[in-house]
Amino acid sequence: MKKTVIIDTDPGIDDAIAIFLALTSDKLDVKLITTTAGNQTIEKVTSNALKLVNLTGIKGIEIAKGATKPLIKELYTAEEFHGESGIGGVILPEGEQQASERTAVEAMKDLIVHSNENVSIVAIGPLTNVANLITAYPNITHKIEQISIMGGAYEGGNTTPVAEFNMYVDPEAAQIVFKSGIPIALFGLDVTYKAVLFNEDIEQIRSIGNRISDAAAEMLEFYAKGRTNGLPMHDACAVAYLIKPELFTFIPCNVQVETKGEFTYGQTIIDKKRLTDRPINANVAFEVDREELSNMIYASLKSF
Structure with missing residues (x-):
């Protein structure tokens, strides 16, 4: 039986690859895509979600606009990596x-x-929408099978020295989610920096020659500018897990999110070594079968 899935996203180039991967899987039934401000403004990411689904030709998926800004702070975007539109220079x-x-x-x-x-919820942007859902309707959380989250890091950030982008954008929301009691699988930078595509992988994608692969290759080439160690498929990890969980190696941990630190705001404190008595609240991925993930992305794009 297919898993019923909501994708909560801020497309975003790696979000686009994750969406394509989810929509082509015979194991996932994507019923709803919700958008949240993150990589770009809510208007831009919602427009991107609509265009990406339209490009696939798949009908019947509701796309609903979500949070325009984080719970407390002002919005911080990732235009430097995803471009003014959020999906590189692709039209x-x-x-x-x-x-x-x-x-x-x-x-x-x-x-x-x-x-x-x-x-199941795949949360591949800031966690504002998910936190708002939990806060507004705590009586329905028992019907959430799990939340597959891209975010955080055990060691080192990509937005500050200690904070990963999705967590830094809305740490207050993230802390609500980690305290919810809902089963969580977490894909932070420790694993997503290993889930890379190399130039030859992007060339293989371009060689497919359909409208989806052409758009994906163009987005990935934009995203790859200035990178020398491969192109991390951050968000694809959270989708790939629901399709083929054995791709990943997990360690059960307690995860908290720093919301008050002067220098550590947005940091995920992942108790990998079990140094506290705080209860386990997430399965945290640390290893991935990179080649198989690359093959999954290739097969997904080829199937259109």
């Missing part, structure tokens, strides 16, 4: 589908309440 065609009239949180709540099966 995608407009489709007929419009964003849902429902907010992201209302759409998530309704899907979870009315689903016959428990729902």
Whole structure:
């Protein structure tokens, strides 16, 4: 039976690859895509989500606009890596589908309440929408099978010396999610920096020659500028886990998010060595089968 899935996202180039991977999987039934400000503003990431789904030709997936900013702080974006549009210099065609009239949180709540099966959430942007859902509707969290999160790091950040981007954008939201009691699989920089595509992988994708692979290759080439150690597929990890969990090696840990530190704001404190008595609240990925993940992405893009 397919897993019923919500993708909460801020597309984003690696978000686009994750969305394509999810939509082509015969193990996932993506019912809803919700957007949150992060890599770019809410208007831009929602437009990107609509265009990406339109490009695939897949119909019937609701796309609902979510948080315009973090719970407390001002929005911090990643234009440097994802470009002014959020998806590099790629121009995608407009489709007929419009964003849902429902907010992201209302759409998530309704899907979870009315689903016959428990729902998995793939959270590959800042966790603002998920935190708002948990806060507004704590009585439905038992119907959330798990949350597969891209974010955080055990050792070192990519936005500050200690904070990863998604966690830094809204650490208050992230802390709410980690305290929720919902099962969590966490894919931080410790594993996503190992989940890389190399230039030859991007060339293979371009050689596929369909409209999806052409767009993906162009986005990836933009994303790869200035990188010499491969191109991390951060967000694809959170999707690939739901498709093929054996790709990853996990350590159960307690995870907290720093919301008060002067120099450590947004840091994930991952108790890998079990130095505290805080209870385990996440399975944290540390290793990945890079080659198999690359093969999955290639097969996904080729299948269009």
